[in-house]
Amino acid sequence: MLKSIFKKERIEEKLGKNVKLFGEKISVKIIYSKVQNPELTLVGNVINVYLPKKYKKNKNLEIVKIAIDKMYDEIARIEIEKAMEETRVMLKGLAPENFEIKRIPNKLAKMTWNQTLVINPEIVKYDKIILKNVLIYEFCHLKYKTNCKSLYDMVKKYSQNFEDYDYILQVA
Numbered sequence: 001m002l003k004s005i006f007k008k009e010r011i012e013e014k015l016g017k018n019v020k021l022f023g024e025k026i027s028v029k030i031i032y033s034k035v036q037n038p039e040l041t042l043v044g045n046v047i048n049v050y051l052p053k054k055y056k057k058n059k060n061l062e063i064v065k066i067a068i069d070k071m072y073d074e075i076a077r078i079e080i081e082k083a084m085e086e087t088r089v090m091l092k093g094l095a096p097e098n099f100e101i102k103r104i105p106n107k108l109a110k111m112t113w114n115q116t117l118v119i120n121p122e123i124v125k126y127d128k129i130i131l132k133n134v135l136i137y138e139f140c141h142l143k144y145k146t147n148c149k150s151l152y153d154m155v156k157k158y159s160q161n162f163e164d165y166d167y168i169l170q171v172a
Contacts, residue, residue: 019047019068021075023127030064032056038067047071069121076101076121079131084117087135090158094139109134111141133159 019026027046032053039050049064080101088095099117104110108126109119117138123131136158144151156162 020125022124023130028064028068030060038063040067040071042071072121072124073101076119076124079124079128080119080135083128083131083135087132087139091136091139094142096139096142109138111138115142129160133162 019028021042024045026042028049029046030049030051032055033050035050035052037052038055041048041050047068049067051060051063055063080099084095084099096111096115096117098115099119101119101121103122104118104120107120108123108130109117111117117135119134123134133155137155140151140154140158143154
């Protein structure tokens with residue numbers, strides 16, 4: 001019993017330091033219950049991860065990480081659609097034809113050659129203003145293909161506190 005409590009605390013501690021949602025630290029609480037498949041709920045600043053009781057003896061860190069990644073994917077899908085619509089309206093219709101949510105190593109977003117915006121779901125770890133600024137930056141790339149002065153002027157015109165987030169846009 002004590003051994004499973006320590007394992008549970010290690011998983012929660014390891015994940016709790018790394019799990020963020022819109023810039024806020026989120027605690028992870030693991031609950032073993034009579035569920036068939038892993039489930040999670042977000043209550044305030046706590047993610048409750050419900051695991052089947054049969055998982056108590058397994059190494060659950062990977063299972064919990066997968067569940068949290070799926071949560072990021074779902075939240076990203078909802079939030080990115082809303083933010084994209086707001087950005088499209090702000091930029092008077094300038095928007096990519098298509099977008100997809102996909103994990104991209106070392107990038108938050110990128111515009112492909114065929115004008116498809118690819119957005120990393122990990123972007124929901126950061127403040128919503130970063131999401132908006134990254135979208136503005138990528139939308140402006142539809143008009144200016146290179147990182148020229150005109151591109152940055154346009155981004156500054158529509159972005160909130162562009163200078164504060166310029167370092168993030170460099171990796172976007």
